[in-house]
Amino acid sequence: MVQNRISKDILQRAVEFGASLAGLAAVLDLKKSPSYGIYDKSPYYDGYSGVEWPEKAKTVLVLALEHRSDEPELDWWSEAIPGRTPGNRILMKISRKLQRWLKEKYDINAESLPYPVEKGGIFLKDAALLAGLGIIGKNNLLITPEYGPRIRLRALFLDKVMEPTSVLNFSPCAKCDGPCLTACPENAFSSGNYMVSSCEPEMQRNRANLVEVAGDVVGIDSSCAVEKFCRACELACPVHSQIDNSQKI
Ligand code: B12
Incomplete structure (x- = not known):
């Protein structure tokens, strides 16, 4: 076709x-x-x-x-x-x-x-x-x-x-014990489901904590202040993780 x-x-x-x-x-x-x-x-x-x-x-x-x-x-x-x-x-x-x-x-x-x-x-x-x-x-x-x-x-x-x-x-989640659910610094998964109201305070902190970085790191000419958002629930996922290969699913 x-x-x-x-x-x-x-x-x-x-x-x-x-x-x-x-x-x-x-x-x-x-x-x-x-x-x-x-x-x-x-x-x-x-x-x-x-x-x-x-x-x-x-x-x-x-x-x-x-x-x-x-x-x-x-x-x-x-x-x-x-x-x-x-x-x-x-x-x-x-x-x-x-x-x-x-x-x-x-x-x-x-x-x-x-x-x-x-x-x-x-x-x-x-x-x-x-x-x-x-x-x-x-x-x-x-x-x-x-x-x-x-x-x-x-x-x-x-x-x-x-x-x-x-x-x-x-x-993949069916056979996983869910390290993502406990990785969150704000316990946004304490109910079993993602709760944006719990995630939000961490995001607000990330927005407030600006970090000055060299321009070449982020592909621009001069240094700038960046927001580094939390990735705890993302990085804890063992599916093709680069952190701990022994847990790869
Ligand atoms: C607003 C927003 C946020 C807000 C609110 C998030 C929320 N979920 O309400 C805040 C700032 C808190 C946030 C946080 C994060 N975000 Co955000 N966010 C967005 C944005 C702009 C819109 C998302 C949204 O409002 N969705 C609407 C709400 C109602 O739905 P939801 O909670 O996302 O979940 C829905 C789906 O899962 C879907 N769904 C569930 N089951 C099924 C089944 C089927 C069949 C279908 C079709 C859909 C479906 O329905 C759910 C609603 O019930 C998107 C970009 C975009 N344009 O899509 C990025 C986006 C979702 N975020 C992203 C990321 C990475 C994050 C963070 C890790 C922070 C970070 N470092 O960037 C955290 C993770 C939070 C989490 N675990 O969900 C990525 C996700 C990548 C991925 N692998 O999924 C996106 C796609 C942006 C991107 N650049 O690619 N985010």
Whole structure:
């Protein structure tokens, strides 16, 4: 089927351009995903007034970039960094290359989506699950077979209906005793499920504790103050962990 060949070509090209993983999901499926209903009732950021889906958006191309535990700088956040984090900057660059290539090769118009849902972004974990990149683990993060949860996501809307990538049959948490659940400094999993109200104080502390770093570490000319967000529930996950290989699942 021509469609399948095109989907494969797109995913292969995303990896050639630098993505660690890529997948395709149908916008119709994403519209039905759980986060939308929940977020409508209790949005995390101010300024959310529901989602407006562009009429032309038919397919979501989801990109993942590995964020190894020994490359923490990929995740450091500052207004001075284009894309806000070095990792997101790389994902934005891959997105731009894909946009140009999709138009030239297949006449597909691709829209690179902003990170915040308030500014037209999508719920990236839901999209990535539907695009077959991973599943939602006990730590409330997308767990991929290749990198565990140690990835960051970005997405593009495509104006063409494409064959979605199959959802994964993968359940690493089933045989895991859940070190992620006890790693949290704020006990955000004490109820068994992730509680944003408990995670929040740690995030606030991270935002307040700015750390001055040399510009070359985060890919800019001069030094800047960065926010280093907690990754305890992410780094505790034994799926393809670089911390303790004896526990690898
Ligand atoms: C707002 C936000 C936050 C807020 C609020 C988080 C929250 N969960 O409410 C704060 C600042 C607290 C936060 C914390 C973190 N975040 Co955050 N965050 C976001 C953001 C911008 C939106 C997430 C959101 O509001 N979701 C809506 C709420 C209602 O849903 P949820 O709690 O996320 O869980 C939903 C899914 O799991 C889904 N789901 C569950 N089961 C199933 C099954 C199916 C079939 C489907 C389709 C979906 C699904 O439904 C759940 C709701 O019930 C996304 C980026 C984006 N645009 O998506 C990043 C994002 C989710 N965060 C990310 C990360 C890494 C973190 C942190 C580790 C901090 C850090 N170092 O960056 C912690 C981890 C907290 C945790 N364990 O969940 C990554 C996750 C990567 C991954 N591997 O999953 C994302 C995708 C950003 C990125 N750059 O890639 N985050």
